[in-house]
Structure formats: structure tokens, C-alpha cells
Amino acid sequence: MDSKESNALKMDFLSSDALKTRTGMEKISMIVDKVKDGDLVVIEGGLTPEEEANLIETTMREIDVENFMGIDIFTLETNKTSFFGLSKKKTIGITIIGPANVMKAVKKKSNFLSMIANLGDSGASLH
Amino acid sequence: MRKFFRRSFFKNIFNKLIGKDKKLKIGLYGHPNSGKTTLANTMTSDWLGKPIGLISEIPHETRRVYRQEKVKIEYDGVELDFDIVDTPGIATKIDYKNFLEFGLSEEEAKERAKEATKGIIEAIKWLDDVTGVLLVVDATQDPLTQANITIMGNLEARKIPFVIVANKIDLPEASSERISSVFPQHTVVPVSALHGENTADLYQAMVEKFN
Numbered sequence: 001m002d003s004k005e006s007n008a009l010k011m012d013f014l015s016s017d018a019l020k021t022r023t024g025m026e027k028i029s030m031i032v033d034k035v036k037d038g039d040l041v042v043i044e045g046g047l048t049p050e051e052e053a054n055l056i057e058t059t060m061r062e063i064d065v066e067n068f069m070g071i072d073i074f075t076l077e078t079n080k081t082s083f084f085g086l087s088k089k090k091t092i093g094i095t096i097i098g099p100a101n102v103m104k105a106v107k108k109k110s111n112f113l114s115m116i117a118n119l120g121d122s123g124a125s126l127h
Numbered sequence: 128m129r130k131f132f133r134r135s136f137f138k139n140i141f142n143k144l145i146g147k148d149k150k151l152k153i154g155l156y157g158h159p160n161s162g163k164t165t166l167a168n169t170m171t172s173d174w175l176g177k178p179i180g181l182i183s184e185i186p187h188e189t190r191r192v193y194r195q196e197k198v199k200i201e202y203d204g205v206e207l208d209f210d211i212v213d214t215p216g217i218a219t220k221i222d223y224k225n226f227l228e229f230g231l232s233e234e235e236a237k238e239r240a241k242e243a244t245k246g247i248i249e250a251i252k253w254l255d256d257v258t259g260v261l262l263v264v265d266a267t268q269d270p271l272t273q274a275n276i277t278i279m280g281n282l283e284a285r286k287i288p289f290v291i292v293a294n295k296i297d298l299p300e301a302s303s304e305r306i307s308s309v310f311p312q313h314t315v316v317p318v319s320a321l322h323g324e325n326t327a328d329l330y331q332a333m334v335e336k337f338n
Contacts, residue, residue, distance in 0.1 A: 048280075048284070049277060049280030049281045049283070049284045050281065050284060052273075052276075052277040052280060052281075053251050053254065053277055053281050056217065056219055056247065056251060056274075056277060057247075057248050057251050059219060059220075060221075060244040060245070060247045060248050061244070061248065063220075063221060063240070063244045065221075065223045065237045065240045065241060069220050069221060069222045069223075070218070070219050070220025070221055070222075071219050071220060072219060072220065072273075073219060073273040074273075075276075100219070100220035100222070101222075108271075
């Protein structure tokens, strides 16, 4: 962690362009490294199903029962209209990945996500 | 029904022609405690007369893959031969402290957590090897979870057919309709694996989907 106070939450926002240049495994390693450090990662767009499976697998390898218990992932979807407005498809707008002991989703709807981050004695709220 | 049998007959011939008549391996996937092993036990008890594995209220009871070969189910004259692959529940996190509530010692709880992580990795690896999946969802819980989304996304990407089993419908708070409304494009079969309720509908769906 970059000189982070124990009761502070670091959030990294990554654009889809920033992730495009990385391979699937590079992306997963970077996410898990950050989350293991206690950071919250917000990604523009989503991961592919294979990347999601790799993320869970890598997380399981990194779990240390004392200090790192895994991750939580939340997504917000958007409706994408294509083919001259004839078909509608749901795509992932943003993906939020963070340490399981920190993140707690309070409310999740298709277009709204409310989260509480537990930081020991203090707390941060994200809406 | 004759039409269905004829369709299945020609499908079998077609599958043989394109080399698709390989051994069917039906994986049971889902969250910890969704009832995968209970369902596997019900299926093997119905068709082989014996259970496949131990069940427990403590999450992550199944921590390695169990396989039962040569299960044959029959629905309306159509047979389905397959192996059952009962996998550990998939989760994105494991907190050993949750096991302490079930009376495990700290040492036992930590050991269970470590074994559970290995079981999840094994379950994910098996996605490359199954030919069909029963995605077992606890109908009393919110079905829209990351584990369910990841499993379904991977099955779709790999073109593996699957049936969603809305389990625990014997409980008053269960709602299979909630699962159908969240995943309207997929086959959802409500069952109670514990009481063997509605399993005939599940066997019919399996014959239609996996044959």
C-alpha cells in the first residue's frame, strides 16, 4: 500500500483504455495485488467470463485465512441499444472489486448501487 | 411424445455423425449450501439406490469433486446416461470465522477454509471437462450473485448446456419466480432436493437439454 493510513480507503479508477493493453492474466494479477493491499478497484466496463473465473481462481490461491479472506465484486449494468434501436442488450458499465472484509453492498438495483466500506472503527460510504 | 422420441432418435444419429456422442458428464455447480450434494444424493438414490456424498449445514462441506459414474435416468422412454460430477460450492470469499458459529474449533475452521479454497479452484477447472451443468440455486436467496453470473457466463462462453435448479422450494421463503424473472432466457426447474419434490420435471428437463 502506498503510505496509506490504516483507516483510509484507496480507490483506483481504471479506464477501459488503460486495461486494453494488458493481457487477461496481467489484468487479474494487477486487480488481486491491489485488492490484497486493501484497495478498491473501479473498472470501466466488465471482465470477460473467463477473466472472472481466473479472478476467482487467483483469489482462492491468494487467500490467507488470517489476513485476506477474498473479494467482493459488484457491477452496474447499462442498457445498450443497437441495430438502429431494434435490439437492446445489457452491458456492464462499471465493475467494483474490493476486499471482502471492507466492502458491503447496502442496496443494489439495476441502475443504483450503494456501498459501505468498513474501515475498522471508522467507516466510509460510497453511493 | 412420439414426436419427441423421434426427434431424440434423429438427434442421437446426428450427434454420432458429428462425433458428439462422447460421454456425458453433468456437473452440479452453485453456491456453497445451495443443495448440490443433496440433489446429487437424490438423483443417485433414485436411479442407483445409493447416495454420493455427505451433506451438512456447515458451508463448504463438499471440498473436493465427487464423481459418480454410469447414472442412467429415463423419462418417457428416453434414456440419458451420464456421470454426475458434484463440485464444491463456488464463492469469491471465505472467512474461517463463519465456521466457528457451527461449533468448529479455530484450527478446524482454518483448515476447512484452506481446503475450501482448493475445492473452488478444482470446481472451476472442471468447467473445462463437463458436458452439461445443473446450476443449483438456493431459491430462498438472491440469485443475482457474482458466483452465479460467473458460472453462467463461462457456460455460455463454452457453449455448455445448463439447467437452473431452483432448490429448497419446500421452504416458505423460497421463490423460484424470482430466479425465473432474473434469468428469463434460461430453463428454471423448481425442486426440493431434500424431499425429492418435482424431480420428475428436472429429469424431463435434463433429458431434453442434455441428450
